[in-house]
Amino acid sequence: MQAAATDKHTRKPHTNVRWKIGILMWLAISINYLDRANLSAASGDIMKALNINNAEMGIVMSAFFWSYMVFQIPSGWLADKVGHRISMALAVGWWSISTALTGLAHGFGSLIGLRMLLGVGEAGAAPSNSGIAARWFPDRERGRISAFYDTGTKVGTAIAMPLIVWIISHWGWQASFAASGTLGIVWVLIWIWYYNDPEKQKYVSKEELHYIRSGQKKQDGLDKEQPMKWYQLLKFRNVWAICFGFFALNYSIFFFITWFPNYLEQERGMAAMSMGFTAMIPPLAGIVGELIGGWVTDYLYFTRGKSITFSRKFNLVLGMLVGTVILFAGLTKSTAISVALLSLSYAGLAFAAPALWSIPGDMAPKNMSSTLGGIENTASNIGGVLSPIITGFVVSATGSFVSALIVSGLVTLLGAIAFAFWLGKIEPLTLKKHDVAKA
Template identity: 45%
Template structure:
């Protein structure tokens, strides 16, 4: 479509797209969090011990982690509209079918199926952010769409607690599975892979999106060199750091309800509300952190590297509060410290999800995001199992929380010293690529 034929004035369709990205992640986390909220009832009904329940909780991450990179490759090749749309539909059906589980084996199988679908969400969103937003807004949109994970978990916990009190856990899975079907219908009729293709994007908004040439260069194929990509120190730092963050983050959607009920002696309804507080607090904090980091970078006071590292370290220092929660005498103080800890992981996450767009070749952002998320979600694979094993051996959550805090300390060192200058990874001769881009710009 020619820009002269576009609607006049300044549209804001990119924020509608951000809303769809946010909703996809919110539904993603509602569907994966249902199990943790229902875990005490499922554990009692099927007579599962702590280690078996940990395996069930981690089963989702087996397929979720392994399929991150393939999902990113598919999104880059076939477009985020197809990949994300199909992913949401798939995991919604898998969620509904979890209500048919009859024991340990079927629970594991259905959780693996859920992970297959949900693997497409974050890599697709990272690619969408690069195509639909200029660099100076990417941490903001990363904070927005990732905050959907906290709202999804926060909504799920009290909602599922209420549904569990009113109905059975099987019907709960069926009802939550329907949310993604509705989202899928809206997605099909209101999203395009590129803002250039969208009829409601004005010429002014399109020019703004492409102001740093990111959207234009996304269309220019640059063949990624896998060996150089996998060996790059920044990619290693992104993967290692996010692994530590995710190990901590997934405590809040796997073992937190059980921790509050068994260690802090809360009822099911009390647990539902208390477990939602860390997630609710982190929503506001993450969006603000993304916005604030974009403002700091745009001001020119700090480089992109310094901005990313500053917000990563501040967030991780906050996240270390999970260790102090282990020794809190009051349940309220423990929940407050957990709110700070969870908020800290989201401050870091607002930068983590901006990094793929900062360092990846423009047509390989979903791939790099998928690679980062593959390693990070190994934290989701081993985290619930390790926590369950520690609790099973010691009879307490205190050592498990202290171990989580130790991993946060490693993450801080990783981002300070292993993460280098935040800039696009160059493949081949950088000067040659620059000349190619300049010639393309002149011919556009």
């Protein structure tokens, strides 16, 4: 028997407020990645202006992830407690101000401090979005909304390269941070005006609200009840499996967000404007991969009637295996082939992402989707901490990106293995009776 596709409540309503909220989620993530990729696009100018070498710039790029990683779980917990209207406005406002202030950096130490300040704010975006998706979208649309808003990670990265290079060429690197910071403040004003939970949103129709809630096995946001403490989620094998797999995915994908422009300039000898446009290609391939991935995981589950475990793991394992081709990108002398391999790798990693961001809604206990999203994103950003540092030191030691890209490919392969064999049946997490008594 096919899944919920045959249910009488699957008829779509005339209003689509949930997808308008989805557009705001997408814009937030796009601005998020535009702001964090700003440093990467401007790194050459900043290194010259502030007299920073490759190894030091690797530490600066990593500094963002120190605070970003630490504040993932607190941000997810806060979002589930106070609601996503407040949590997203606070997160985007914080990081936008931090971005604008980055233009005031005057040396290695101040740049690290400002990047850590940015990470505190940006930590709230991903956990909040996973919770918003769980509240506002029926289960049958979870893969697609996860794919849609997460394409903002690629759009923000792609736009950042040519846009920031153009701004820097006209007004200097400081102006690029002021411009991207301003975008976030505008977004906050729109979000506060429009967003609320489904039952409180003034523009949603009764038919759309019924369509959303009747299509959810677990209905978040109707009350504040949480069946367990956040740290009790760490008792489950599946949580550790998705954490490791997400770590492996991020280790490779953050090469594109941090070192890829330098790779094109230093390893491939590209001029600034050529680099800016070439750096758009892998993220654009990632957008295609992610949209296909979101459609595939929902299609397998709701149209083909496959289990949620098969539907998610299909994306995860296949996407990560394709992502391993990053290790060959540095071995070819052809710039075109290298960029093609990197683009294929990015598309594979992006294909896996919708399943990863759907899993908090699939597995989290009631009203804990943002909390679980924060936990898995904490682990993923250990990859964000390590990747730029290791890459920076490997490049400084060898004078080449070849070894660094091989390491990324091997880490990605380990992630595929973890998703295939460590991750078990995907189902809601529940405590055993003796664990409930201790809670």
